Amino acid sequence: ETVLTQSPVTLSLSPGERVTLSCRTSQSVSSYIAWYQQKPGQAPRLLIYDAVNRATGIPARFSGSGSGTDFTLTISSLEPEDFAIYYCQQRSDWPLTFGGGTKVEIK
Amino acid sequence: QVQLVQSGAEVKKPGASVKVSCKASGYTLTGYYLHWVRQAPGQGLESVGWINPNSGATKYSPKFEGRVTMTRDTSISTAYMELNSLRSDDTAVYYCARDYRRVMDTIMTFDYWGQGTLVTVSS
Numbered sequence: 227e228t229v230l231t232q233s234p235v236t237l238s239l240s241p242g243e244r245v246t247l248s249c250r251t252s253q254s255v256s257s258y259i260a261w262y263q264q265k266p267g268q269a270p271r272l273l274i275y276d277a278v279n280r281a282t283g284i285p286a287r288f289s290g291s292g293s294g295t296d297f298t299l300t301i302s303s304l305e306p307e308d309f310a311i312y313y314c315q316q317r318s319d320w321p322l323t324f325g326g327g328t329k330v331e332i333k
Numbered sequence: 334q335v336q337l338v339q340s341g342a343e344v345k346k347p348g349a350s351v352k353v354s355c356k357a358s359g360y361t362l363t364g365y366y367l368h369w370v371r372q373a374p375g376q377g378l379e380s381v382g383w384i385n386p387n388s389g390a391t392k393y394s395p396k397f398e399g400r401v402t403m404t405r406d407t408s409i410s411t412a413y414m415e416l417n418s419l420r421s422d423d424t425a426v427y428y429c430a431r432d433y434r435r436v437m438d439t440i441m442t443f444d445y446w447g448q449g450t451l452v453t454v455s456s
Contacts, residue, residue: 260442262378269428269446270378281433281444313378317441321394322368322380 228252228316230325238333245301247328249314254294258318261290261299264327265310273312274299304330335359337429337447344453345419352415353450355429362410363387366432366439369403369414371425372449381427384412387436419454426451 229252239245249259257277262270272281274290277297287302301308309332314325340354355367369381382393384403391403397416405412412429427450430443 262443269430269449270443271446272433272442272444275433275440275442315378315442320392321396322441324378324380326377 227321228255228319228323230314230316230323232312232314232325232328234328235326236329236331238331239304240333241304241306243304245299245304245308245330247299247312247330249292249297249299249325251295251297251316251318255316255318257293258316259290259292259297260315260317261288262313262315263308263310264313270313301330335431335445337431337445339427339429339447339450342451342453344455347420347454347456349419349454350415350417351419351452352413353427353429353452354411354413355447356409356411357431358410360431362405362412363407364435366436366441367403367405367412368430368432368441368443369401370428370430370443372428373422373425376425379425381414381416383432383441385436386412416452419452421454424452424454 231250233248259277261274264270289300311327311329313327336358338356363386368383384391386405402415429447431445433442433444434440
């Protein structure tokens, strides 16, 4: 099973700041990484698929990069609605696995 | 618009079974893989498995193999997940989620999600 490790666990930031979230995998997953955003009491929302592709309707301030074992989700300028938990997910092998999440909170 | 509407919360005793439904609207159920993902209280996300509603083929995470069954009824655009031999650590919100791409091009990535069904296992 491929283990995904996200860092940091928590980030305290202010609106307008640039955010960089990390996801490292225990083995290469090529570019088969997705990123999701989850707010309290809501289902996750797909942001990025296959490492670099924004899902339909996702604002351009969200971008993804990486390949192999190291991946990054960047939010260029935090909006108030971006404070949430972010998860990465790999689809390279079975079972599909998720990282433990990074919480982006208001400073 | 695409919607996945799940059945309501359940409370079960250890050893019992639970069956959660997921009704699709706004698209053809058979056109996309349907995944099940769970989230224990305050915890992260965990894949349970998927069903190809077109063929009925399924694949389950090894952790749930032997305890989970995924089915569908295409006549009412509804998918089901049944989990048996429930334990207290099965207490979680169970989500159904549609694959981002159509059946012939599935990418095991989830775009539309149901609202979640809380399953509580307690004696």
